[in-house]
Amino acid sequence: MMSSVEKVKILVVGDSGVGKTSLVQLICHNEPTSNPGWTIGCSVEVKLHEYKAGTPAEKTYFLELWDVGGSTSHTNSRSIFYNPVHGVILVHDQTNRKSHQNLRKWLAEVLNKDNMKLLGNGYEFDPEQFAGSQVPILVIGTKLDLAESIREKGVSRSSSIAEECGADEINLDCQQVKSLAPGSTNAVKLSRFFDKVIEKRFNSGREGNWCSDWLRMS
Amino acid sequence: MTRVLFVSTSTGPLFFAFVKNKINLQKWDKMSFLVDSCIMFFSQVLFFGGGWVFFLKQLFRDYEVHHSVVLLVFSVTFSVSCNMFELIIFEILGIMDTSSRYFHWKLGLFAILFVLIVVLPFYIAYFIIGNLRFVPRKKFIQGILTFVAWCVFMYFFWKIGDPFPITSPKHGIFSMEQCIGRVGVIGVTLMALLSGFGAVNYPYTSMFYFIRHVTDSEIQGIEKRLMQTMDMLINKKKRICLAKRESLRQASQNIGGGIWGMLKTVTSGGPSENISLLKQENSALEELSRQLFLEMVDLNNAQERIEYSKTFKGKYFNFLGYFFSIYCVWKIFISTINIIFDRVGRVDPVTRGIEIAVNYLGIQFDVKFWSQQISFLLIGIIIVTSIRGLLITLTRFFYAIASSKSSNIIVLCLAQIMGMYFVSSVLLMRMNMPLEYRSIITEVLGELQFNFYHRWFDVIFLVSALSSIGFLYIAHKQAASSID
Numbered sequence: 001m002m003s004s005v006e007k008v009k010i011l012v013v014g015d016s017g018v019g020k021t022s023l024v025q026l027i028c029h030n031e032p033t034s035n036p037g038w039t040i041g042c043s044v045e046v047k048l049h050e051y052k053a054g055t056p057a058e059k060t061y062f063l064e065l066w067d068v069g070g071s072t073s074h075t076n077s078r079s080i081f082y083n084p085v086h087g088v089i090l091v092h093d094q095t096n097r098k099s100h101q102n103l104r105k106w107l108a109e110v111l112n113k114d115n116m117k118l119l120g121n122g123y124e125f126d127p128e129q130f131a132g133s134q135v136p137i138l139v140i141g142t143k144l145d146l147a148e149s150i151r152e153k154g155v156s157r158s159s160s161i162a163e164e165c166g167a168d169e170i171n172l173d174c175q176q177v178k179s180l181a182p183g184s185t186n187a188v189k190l191s192r193f194f195d196k197v198i199e200k201r202f203n204s205g206r207e208g209n210w211c212s213d214w215l216r217m218s
Numbered sequence: 219m220t221r222v223l224f225v226s227t228s229t230g231p232l233f234f235a236f237v238k239n240k241i242n243l244q245k246w247d248k249m250s251f252l253v254d255s256c257i258m259f260f261s262q263v264l265f266f267g268g269g270w271v272f273f274l275k276q277l278f279r280d281y282e283v284h285h286s287v288v289l290l291v292f293s294v295t296f297s298v299s300c301n302m303f304e305l306i307i308f309e310i311l312g313i314m315d316t317s318s319r320y321f322h323w324k325l326g327l328f329a330i331l332f333v334l335i336v337v338l339p340f341y342i343a344y345f346i347i348g349n350l351r352f353v354p355r356k357k358f359i360q361g362i363l364t365f366v367a368w369c370v371f372m373y374f375f376w377k378i379g380d381p382f383p384i385t386s387p388k389h390g391i392f393s394m395e396q397c398i399g400r401v402g403v404i405g406v407t408l409m410a411l412l413s414g415f416g417a418v419n420y421p422y423t424s425m426f427y428f429i430r431h432v433t434d435s436e437i438q439g440i441e442k443r444l445m446q447t448m449d450m451l452i453n454k455k456k457r458i459c460l461a462k463r464e465s466l467r468q469a470s471q472n473i474g475g476g477i478w479g480m481l482k483t484v485t486s487g488g489p490s491e492n493i494s495l496l497k498q499e500n501s502a503l504e505e506l507s508r509q510l511f512l513e514m515v516d517l518n519n520a521q522e523r524i525e526y527s528k529t530f531k532g533k534y535f536n537f538l539g540y541f542f543s544i545y546c547v548w549k550i551f552i553s554t555i556n557i558i559f560d561r562v563g564r565v566d567p568v569t570r571g572i573e574i575a576v577n578y579l580g581i582q583f584d585v586k587f588w589s590q591q592i593s594f595l596l597i598g599i600i601i602v603t604s605i606r607g608l609l610i611t612l613t614r615f616f617y618a619i620a621s622s623k624s625s626n627i628i629v630l631c632l633a634q635i636m637g638m639y640f641v642s643s644v645l646l647m648r649m650n651m652p653l654e655y656r657s658i659i660t661e662v663l664g665e666l667q668f669n670f671y672h673r674w675f676d677v678i679f680l681v682s683a684l685s686s687i688g689f690l691y692i693a694h695k696q697a698a699s700s701i702d
Contacts, residue, residue, distance in 0.1 A: 005456075015280060017621045041511030043504065044448060046455045048463060062456055072617065076518045077511065080441050096622050097282045 005048075007062035008201050009084060010194075013106045014091035015099040016070035019142035022174035023091060024067045027190070032175040039069035042081045051198045053191070061198050065089075075109075082110050087136045087197035090161065094147035094171060103139070103161045111135070136200055137167040138193040144173040168193060254318040261304055262297050269296030273629075276613050281625045288626050291333075291341060295633045298330045299640035303601045306644065309658050310594045310651070323662040331397050334637045335375065336368075342630045343367035349623060375400060382670070395664035398641070402671060405642025408635060410675045412611065414682025417546040422690055424539035429527060430698060432520045440517060444510040451503045454496050461493055516697060550683050553676040568593045569652050589652055597651060604643055608636060645671055 012020050021036040021043065028045040047063045068081050088110055092100040139162040141147075162169040168189045172179035180187050270293045274283075283289055305323055308314055314322075344364045347353055353360060379400045422428050526532040572589055576582070612632045620628045648659045648668060660668075 005460075017623075040508045041444075042448070042507070044452055044455065046452060046459050048459055062459075064452060074511075074515050076522065077515045080445065080514075093622060095282070095284075096280075098280050099622075102280065 005060055005062050006202065007046075007064055008086040008197050009064045009066060010087040010089060010197060011082065011085050011110060012065055012067045012089045012091060013110060014070055015093070015096075015102050015106075016072070018070070018091050018093040018096075018099050019174050020067045020070070020091045023089075023140060023142060024065045026174050026177070026180060028065060030177055030180070032177060038071065039067060040071075041069055041074075042078075043067045043069075049191075049194050049198075051195055063194060063197075078109075085110060085135060086201045087138070087193070089193075090137060090139045090167075092139070092141055093143050094141040095143050100141075100160070107137070107161070107165075134200065136193060136196040137162075137165050138190070139167055139169045141169070141171040142174050144171050144179075145175075147171075250315055251318045251321075254314045254322070257314070258301070258322050262301055265297035265300040265304075266293045268300075269293035272296070272609065276609075277616055277629060277632075278625070281620075281622060285345075285626060287341065288345075288629060291337060292629060292633045295330075295333055295338070295637045298326060298333060299637055300605070301326045302330065302640065302644050303605070306597060306601070306647065306651075306655075306659075307594065310590060310597060310655050312590075319658065320662065323658065327394065327398070327662060330637060330641060331394060331401065334401060334634065334641070335372075335397060338630060338634045338637070339371045340364060340368050342627060342634070343371065345627045345630065349627070378403060382674075393664075395666065398645075398663055399666055401638055402642050402645050402666065403674070405638035405640075406646065406671050406675050407678050408639055409642055409646070410678030411682045412608075412639075414679045414684075415686045416607070416611075417549060417679075418683050418686040418690060421539045421543035421546060424535045425543065428694065429523050430520045432517050432524065437514070437517050437521065440510060440514045444507060444514060447503055447507045447510060451500060451507065454500050454503070458493050458496050458500075461496075546683070550680065553680045553683075556676045557673070557680065566593075566650050566652055568596060568650075593652055593655065597647065600647065600650065601643075605640075608639055612636065642671070646675060 012024055014020055016038065021039050022033045024043075024045050025031065025033045025036075028047045045065050045067070047065065049061050049063050051057075051059045051061050066081055068078055088107065090103045090106060092103055139160070160169065161167075170186050170189050172186055178184070180190065270289065273289055273292050277292075278289075302323075305319060305326065308319060344360070347360050347363050347367065353363065379396065382399075382403055527536065568589055571592070572585055576585070612635070616628060616632060644659065645663065645666070645668070648656050649672060651659075
């Protein structure tokens with residue numbers, strides 16, 4: 001049974017301490033975590049996802065969420081987890097603006113995995129390079145409850161990385177199960193992102209979209 | 219970039235002071251005092267800016283500053299500490315009047331003691347209490363708790379002075395000498411610990427003799443093992459996932475069955491047993507994957523060191539490492555001699571060097587002039603290297619242990635360590651200066667038992683160096699054996 005279900009690999013990256021492990025627990029098991037320790041290396045969780053739920057083309061896929069530890073001292077060894085990658089979730093902490101600025105470095109690190117040893121430590125994110133690789137991206141901001149108490153009024157930020165990449169953005173609190181309740185906006189965006197990842201991975205060879213498949217089948 | 223800033227902040231006030239000495243101002247006491255105070259104020263502002271920039275660009279590189287009071291307090295601590303070093307340099311070079319120098323010494327000392335004993339512990343307690351979960355959010359209650367915590371700190375701070383021969387009976391209870399004595403004890407302990415560890419660690423990291431030899435095939439072997447472990451982990455998690463879905467389906471099918479349905483779910487308890495066994499295997503596999511990853515990080519680091527050793531910079535530092543390790547061995551030896559024979563060096567290295575040069579080597583030169591220049595050079599180098607060394611160590615320490623919750627508390631603790639370190643380095647520097655320049659430090663700090671501090675430094679330095687040697691030896695052996 002297991003070998004018949006296909007899989008996609010999604011990386012969850014971000015600075016140390018932003019809440020990636022809590023987020024992955026929430027997505028895969030629908031339960032909040034108590035204090036997780038710092039992730040060493042990479043921890044993987046899997047989730048069964050219904051691609052195109054509610055349509056005749058519904059199919060079950062395995063989502064592998066690879067939660068990569070963000071300590072700076074482990075930078076030289078992380079690259080083995082980046083190959084292959086079908087989707088990227090960038091996680092930042094809404095109470096810490098620097099973690100949002102560092103997302104560019106993270107994206108560059110993931111996309112430049114082949115040239116890692118040559119570049120050394122200076123990653124510069126180049127939007128054109130991203131456009132070429134076409135990996136679907138989702139940006140998630142955690143610690144919404146703490147952020148609201150710190151920033152009373154809405155602070156306009158400089159251009160967000162989500163706008164630059166044309167990616168969706170979700171802001172939530174990983175300790176609240178209802179953040180990803182089925183039918184909520186967040187859950188819809190997440191589901192749409194997963195569908196996009198699966199589509200890019202398995203339908204990239206074929207021309208057009210599922211409309212043509214539907215027409216061919218009927 | 220910080221290096222440029224640092225050089226400019228240190229040369230700025232010197233430049234102004236030289237200009238003032240060259241221009242023959244009328245010896246009008248009040249006027250010169252005003253000018254001196256302006257010089258001091260200007261240099262304080264420069265140091266404050268230096269601390270500010272260091273905080274934002276280096277320490278708090280990955281964090282957002284929510285409470286600007288942390289930034290302020292850190293910069294103030296840095297600026298007041300550097301102020302004392304500046305006064306030592308002025309003492310040697312004879313810049314500014316003696317009386318205004320004395321006044322600024324006293325002022326600076328009072329300022330730094332106030333910051334170290336009142337301001338910093340108060341804010342550290344405030345942020346710790348703010349972080350605790352069971353404390354109510356009202357500012358008033360937090361303020362009271364902070365004050366109580368500060369009183370507890372003061373009690374223990376005072377108690378530290380009891381076992382040590384810090385002060386002579388003619389000092390009052392709450393005098394500055396008492397405070398300096400205690401701050402000195404803590405600071406000297408810190409200095410000796412850091413020096414001891416640094417003296418052993420620097421040769422170990424910079425010399426090629428200690429580099430582990432790692433081949434590409436070893437690294438590839440570990441990578442393969444790690445990825446295999448991850449694959450096994452993923453397969454097991456998928457099985458758990460599918461089993462859970464199966465049991466959910468079965469449960470939903472059996473809802474309408476009543477008693478028969480309940481019997482069915484009980485008898486088909488197969489999948490649930492598998493799940494708990496799989497979960498146990500998973501936690502073992504996760505632990506294995508963590509260990510493999512850490513081993514891989516070690517191997518990659520060792521390979522980076524090998525690459526670095528082939529560069530010119532690496533070879534240069536390796537060469538320096540040999541000299542430095544000789545110096546470290548000599549220092550450990552001298553500390554042991556000092557402790558065994560209860561000896562405290564009375565002659566500073568500059569005077570001793572000049573003595574040797576004049577008496578044994580027969581070189582004739584203007585002793586007074588050269589002693590001033592050489593002391594200036596020596597003390598300047600000591601000051602710069604100790605500031606730089608401490609800032610680098612603090613930065614590395616901060617990156618290793620800070621998280622977004624604790625960043626404020628940790629950086630304030632580091633500011634406290636920095637202040638105490640600098641105060642005690644002024645105390646210990648006295649021995650490196652010729653007699654004529656020592657007098658101001660003795661005068662300003664009061665009659666502390668300086669010999670005690672040097673002896674205490676030697677003891678802690680020896681303990682720290684020997685335990686670092688033991689620690690590094692064990693770590694080296696363990697690392698070498700884990701590869702095989």
